[in-house]
Amino acid sequence: MTMKVPTNAAPWRDTCPEVVLSHLQLPAIDKMPDELSYDVAIIGGGFSGLSTAGAAARAGASVVVLEAADALAFGASGRNAGILCAGINMPITYTPKGSPAAALWSATQGMLFSVLAEAKESGCFLDVKRIGAMALATSKTAAKRLERETKARIAAGMSAELISKSDVDRLAAGYLDVGKVIQAMMLPDEGAIHPWTLLATLANKARKAGAQIYGNALVVAQEKNSQGWLIKTENGKRIQCRGVVSAVGPTIDTTGRIFALSFKTDVPDTCPVWWDANPYIYYDFRPGNGCLTVSGGRYGSPGTDKLDRSYHEKMAVATRQWVPSLAHEQPDYCWAVDLHVAADLLPEIVVKGVNSLSIQGLGALGVLPGIVLGQQAGAQITKDILLKSSMVST
Ligand SMILES: Cc1cc2nc3c(=O)[nH]c(=O)nc-3n(C[C@H](O)[C@H](O)[C@H](O)COP(=O)(O)OP(=O)(O)OC[C@H]3O[C@@H](n4cnc5c(N)ncnc54)[C@H](O)[C@@H]3O)c2cc1C
DSSP states (O other), rough: OOOOOOBBTTTTTTSSSSHHHHBBOBGGGSSOEEEEEEEEEEEOHHHHHHHHHHHHHHHOEOOOOOOSSSSSOOOOOGSSOOEEOOOSSSSSSOOOTTSSSHHHHHHHHHHHHHHHHTTTTTOOOEEEOOOOOOEEEHHHHHOOOOHHHHHHHTTTOOOOOOEEHHHHHHHTOOSSOTOOOOOEEEEEEEEEEEEHHHHHHHHHHHTTOHHHEEESEEEEEEETTTTEEEEETTTTEEEEEEEEEEOOOTTTSSSSSEEEEEEEOOOOOOOOEESSSTTTEEEEEEEETTTTEEEEEEEEETTTTTOOOOOOOHHHHHHHHHHHTTTTOOEEEEEEEEEEEOEEEEEEEEEETTTEEEEEEEEEEEEEEHHHHHHHHHHHHHHHHHHHHHHHHH
């Protein structure tokens, strides 16, 4: 079966409430004076940059976010697969004990709970569903690995349990072909988020705390001077700031191409997110928003769309193997994003200079790590610059 679907379209625009779309709009920096001054400038308006902005503004800094696109949702944050899961891009059993990466496991778990709680607040348009996630083992080796991973997660204070093939069948209400499943690891707190509703929520929190967010503000230079940093945009604006945080995300310096697609289909409400625990396959399947969204698999080469069709076809075939009711269906959305990815990529905040931080390493799993690191970077940069000014005034 050959596919006839437009590529490079994710389902998020079509499934996003109008009110949320309006919060993603940005004033263009072109209309602003040529010289601007703030305590903290943040380059990039994805999950990490917007979280940095909120934290810095709440800590008392005057804050600007400079976003290259003319609206929010054009980076990785606006084109991801919408799986909300704790942790980083490696099994907890591989994460070195006591390392900053291990600390991110518990921090993202905490952030997961706070996102779930926030979504319950009245008037909140954050679209998140705690449907759980299951890693499905179809081989004895994968089943053994899941046993170890489940134990390690429980030891780290996270919720995880081994469930049987019949449990999987019951949760998926007959939607999945569970014939090859041996056992599964169930992560009950995880689920699906509409990424644009999260971007709009983070942007509004930053705005409420006083941050300004401008679009059409591609940063082309960052120069040290006596007052801190001078940031220059492509359209000739000069922003003087005392501290700067780079949150330009993983679509810069790309090393691989990640693929995703969505079928418009009704998935039973109880069906969790799932993925094949065999590490050589690793497609992620995310029900929600009237679609089954699939991402992952092998990375392609960045900078070319020549192989997109064959990657998407393989992904569609893998989906139909799990979901027999899609046997004669074509995906309704297919997209691909060039990304900076590597097997040993760890999310981190890197000090680039005096009062200059960079949030890096978010790769293919970065929703919760991006928010956690953004909040840490915002608090840290504000503390650093305010500490300096109190030392000057005493
Ligand atoms: C297809 C796909 C599926 C994914 N699925 C998931 C998933 O299900 N769950 C999950 O947790 N993670 C997922 N991820 C990863 C996740 O989306 C990213 O890790 C996360 O969005 C990174 O956030 P960020 O804010 O660092 O970067 P971005 O969202 O990329 O934000 C960076 C922003 O900086 C702007 N920018 C860049 N350069 C400049 C400049 N010079 N001047 C001004 N602005 C600039 C960009 O326009 C962009 O808006 C997925 C990623 C992709 C691509």
